[in-house]
Amino acid sequence: MDPILAAVLFAIIKISIILLGYVMLFATVLTWLERKYSALIQDRIGPNRAEVAGLRLGGLFHMIADPIKVLFKEDFMPRTENPIMYKMAPWLSVVPPMVIFAVIPFGPGDMFVISNAPLGMLFIFAIAGLGVYGSVFGAWASNSKFALLGGLRATAQMISYEVAMGLNLVGVFMIYESMSLQGIIVEQGETLWGFLPAWGLFLQPVSFILFMASAIAENKRAPFDLTEAESELVAGYFTEYSSMKFALFSLGEFIEIIAIACIASCMFLGGWQIPFVDATGGIILTSLQILAFLFKVFVLVWLQMTIRWTLPRFRYDQLMKLGWLYILPLSLANILATGVWLYFAA
């Protein structure tokens, strides 16, 4: 077989396995998990009604029942000047977070990553920047004032926090001297002072906290969900969406939760590295490493959910203040401190 064709075929197989088998499955489970977990926090029972052949499994079937229900809902469309924009918006908020997974390494080597790009992180920033179009187009094309306000908030919020999010990772790049995710992960396999894994979390703790904060803001989830603040703006930029288009916005949000967890675990938690095991190869070790990555992603997803269900929401000006007056200067200071440290350490 032609080697190029083979490589393309192989890539397609990897894409389908990662996107369908991992991302979509995880996102679907999250739709159930978030409701179940919030129920746990709030002393409720949570979803438990969907039943297949007498089995309920704690409402696990809701993750199948809900998409089916949503698909059969009336797809209402407001009178708008921009029907194409209106229809495009949900996709623009689902596809970019999916594309991020192209450079996420799920295991060691070239085997478990769709594209082991040397500038993977730049690719991620470029793609994440597209996410704002989904909400802006949706808001603009909806022809509704509440949606418009939500879209305006989304624009300002996502652009401000993108800057902060990028700057927070600069410290990590400086320490590991790489912008490829696989390269950064490999560097994190070492052990510091004999007892601490050389994870970004321990070398760049400030970055980790700020990155998580700005990433959640980028994803527009509570406490940064003022773009869809239901008490102020009804549902923000997707007020006018219904049926599967509406569900796509939520799906995009869930995929982005996973994407954030993946990026953060690659940058700060050593990706697929198992602490104190600085080795690769062998089927058993590789599968353990893949599981380790899954576990880390899960922990970060859990962290995001706990934050979501604990904190109230910011106000628009407070959010801007937090982004520009606190997170941005702090991350710049962090870069400076890292630079000074590296200079004297070298």
Next chain:
Amino acid sequence: MSNHLVDSRNVDSRSQAPRFAKLWTPTEVDADEPGLMRVQMGPSHPAMHGTVRMDVILEGETIRDMDVDIGYLHRGFEIQAENATWTQVVPYTDRLNYLSSLCNNVGYVLAVEKLLGIDVTPRCKWIRMISAEIARIADHLTALAAGALELGGFTPMLFGIQAREEFYKVIEHLCGARLTTAYTRIGGLRWDLPDNFEAGYRKAEASLKKNLADMDKMLTRNRIFYDRMADTGIISQEDAIEYGWTGPCLRSTGVEYDVRKAHPYLFYDKVSFDIPLGHKGDNYDRYLVRIAELRESLKIIDQCFKYMEPGPVNVDDWSIVLPPKEAVYNTIEGMIAHFKLIMEGIAVPKGEAYGYTEAANGELGFYMVSAGVGKPWRVHCRAPCFALVQALKPMMLGEQLADIIPTFDTINMIGGEIDR
């Protein structure tokens, strides 16, 4: 019995909020100006509980002008009351402030009793106090929980609702209904406390204490919550008084006025409790005052249970209270008294009276005129929320759109009461 400040922020400075520029401003801003946007919040909007419409003119997110449009829940309470006997009005009062129906029941019958010039039995007074305080707790919990929800804190909201649920169970145990209580009667009560009432109440009390502690932990010292609540929706003492504010909202500005203390009714002069006071009149003060009042209400109920003694709950006067069924079936006097009360209503002497009580949101007044027949000639309800909502516009001018939400919640507007 010293009154305490709920808030320790800048207590030494005791900075008073600035007065409003104008007490009432007509709509002056033209929404068609470039850069302005008119947004209709409500009547069907998630934050506009109780169905109200806000016509807001925004410049970006800043409120340039707004108008609160009430009337979507108008039921004609006052005109209904003129077409019902004095007793039949009691169920209508349930729908006034539907979060604390028992307070309204108590307030209404006290006003009628003032007109009648009668005094109810001691046990009846204690029970009325217990029921009014339980309703106050339920009301404050709803206001606090909804406030958390509207700021995006779904979890603290459910904690509050969980505690409220226990109190609704107590109310259900008391009178068989959760919302449409209609528990009081002129000259007494529908019936005495049910068996095991105190045990049920203690369970609710335990739930309240636990959930309140949880809510407190999640909100009071939460930086985001504090930033949203503090220094938003400010009103000065003078403005609050000029607008006729009463209740927890007035006390949040530091004015020490509580009908229960200033003009004691029932046995409120026999129990000891504090009036929690704020000093800034912002949303955070109103939140803290409500939390503190919950604890005061618990104190009052404890004392009621302590001082309460067995005895009759109804006055011994068949021209006011329905005679017992045996008397109706077996004696001619009982039969006639029953017939007169049911067919004609209580013969309230000619005159007028204004009865006022401290309901959950403030002074709930009933001004009533009797023509000496079984039906009221006129009943006017002085709803506390009505005065509170009037001040919403001057409070909100120049603030952010998002500030409407906590402000509207802490003043706790109740549609049923405002539209009567």
